[in-house]
Amino acid sequence: YGLPDGVEAVRRGGLLFLLNHGREPVTVDVAGTHRDLLTDTTVTGRVTLGRYGVAVLAP
Numbered sequence: 001y002g003l004p005d006g007v008e009a010v011r012r013g014g015l016l017f018l019l020n021h022g023r024e025p026v027t028v029d030v031a032g033t034h035r036d037l038l039t040d041t042t043v044t045g046r047v048t049l050g051r052y053g054v055a056v057l058a059p
Contacts, residue, residue, distance in 0.1 A: 003028060007049065016057040020049035034059060 003009055006022030016034070020026050026049050033044045034057035047055050 014059060016055075018047065018049060018055040018057065020051065020053045023051050025050050025053070028055075030057065032059070 004022075004026040006020060007026055007028060008017075008019045008021060009028075010017045010019075015037070016030070018028055018030075027046050028049060029046050030043065031045075033042060034047075035041075036043050036047065037056040037058055038054065043055070043057060047057070049055060
């Protein structure tokens, strides 16, 4: 993934954890369609992380 500054991506057991360590919201490109387990929404192509935001994506 081409990640914005301050964003960390970690894969664990088929899940993708995205963590924004920055003070500003960021948009992260993700391939395909995923389910964000924290918001119970479908994510396609990109996800926006709020300041210090987190997303947990399942395939």
